[in-house]
Amino acid sequence: MQYKNNPLSPHLQIYKWQISSLLSIAHRIIGVINILAITLICIWTSSLFFGEENYEITKLFLNSFFGKFILISLCWTFSFHILNEIRHLAWDAGYGFDLKVAKITGVLAFFGSFILAIIFYLIGKNIF
Amino acid sequence: MHTSTKKWLFLKCSSLILIPLMVWFTINLVSIYQADHKEVINFFTHQPSKILFSLFIVFAYFFSALTISEIFEDYINDEKIKNVANKLLYIFAILIPLLTIIGIYNLS
Numbered sequence: 428m429q430y431k432n433n434p435l436s437p438h439l440q441i442y443k444w445q446i447s448s449l450l451s452i453a454h455r456i457i458g459v460i461n462i463l464a465i466t467l468i469c470i471w472t473s474s475l476f477f478g479e480e481n482y483e484i485t486k487l488f489l490n491s492f493f494g495k496f497i498l499i500s501l502c503w504t505f506s507f508h509i510l511n512e513i514r515h516l517a518w519d520a521g522y523g524f525d526l527k528v529a530k531i532t533g534v535l536a537f538f539g540s541f542i543l544a545i546i547f548y549l550i551g552k553n554i555f
Numbered sequence: 556m557h558t559s560t561k562k563w564l565f566l567k568c569s570s571l572i573l574i575p576l577m578v579w580f581t582i583n584l585v586s587i588y589q590a591d592h593k594e595v596i597n598f599f600t601h602q603p604s605k606i607l608f609s610l611f612i613v614f615a616y617f618f619s620a621l622t623i624s625e626i627f628e629d630y631i632n633d634e635k636i637k638n639v640a641n642k643l644l645y646i647f648a649i650l651i652p653l654l655t656i657i658g659i660y661n662l663s
Contacts, residue, residue, distance in 0.1 A: 433628075435629060435630060435631075435632055436629035436630060455622070455626060458619065458622055458623075459619075459623065459626075461615075461619075462615065462616070462619040462623070465612060465615050465616075465619075466651055468584070469612065469651055469652070469654075469655040472599055472655055472658060472659060473654075473655070473658050475592065475595060475596055475599070475662060476658065476662070478592075479592040479593070482592040482595075483592075486589070486591075486592070489588055489589055490589055494588075498584070498585065498588050501581070501584065502581055502585065505577055505580075505581045506581070508577070509574055509577055509578065512570050512573075512574060513574065515570070516567065516570065516571065519567055547578075547581045547582050547585060548585055550582050550585075551581070551582045551583065551584065551585020551586045552585060552586070553586070
């Protein structure tokens with residue numbers, strides 16, 4: 428097979444925006460954001476090596492407004508990826524291909540991700 | 556089995572495993588995010604969080620490497636650039652979790 432002549436995907440500006448394409452593109456972008464975030468988390472675990480005094484600087488950052496913003500954003504990006512991945516797995520199992528159903532599950536995955544992020548946050552903070 | 560079929564199967568199996576690990580990690584991330592040095596070390600050095608976090612990063616990087624290589628396949632035309640990008644991606648996906656896991660196991 429000649430991989431060399433494989434056609435490339437059309438560039439993003441060529442698409443007519445609709446829920447299916449929007450979620451597909453968002454899924455890829457958020458996937459990349461998530462792995463960058465997990466890399467930062469790995470660096471964060473490495474910072475534990477430098478002792479309690481040095482960790483205070485990291486803690487100061489994590490307790491700042493920006494730090495909290497990152498945490499809440501991560502709750503949402505992880506939630507979105509989880510729900511959209513479940514949607515993809517359902518497609519792989521042969522369910523939800525109907526255009527109407529695909530649109531409904533797309534909307535559910537998008538809005539559900541906000542609810543799931545709030546639930547994760549509340550459980551994590553022991554509010555539930 | 557065709558290489559692409561194998562890749563697809565690996566992708567789907569890893570995503571299936573990753574979903575519960577991601578749920579577990581997100582909840583725990585919220586609870587330890589602002590904790591003290593001692594509490595964070597306790598979290599990463601005690602079971603089951605030690606093994607679950609290790610599994611989480613291994614599967615997260617494995618899954619990401621496969622999906623990002625698909626993005627390269629879709630958007631990079633030049634074969635040489637694509638190969639270099641893929642190799643860098645795979646090195647990154649092996650090194651980061653490996654170093655982190657070694658680090659965690661040496662924390663205790």
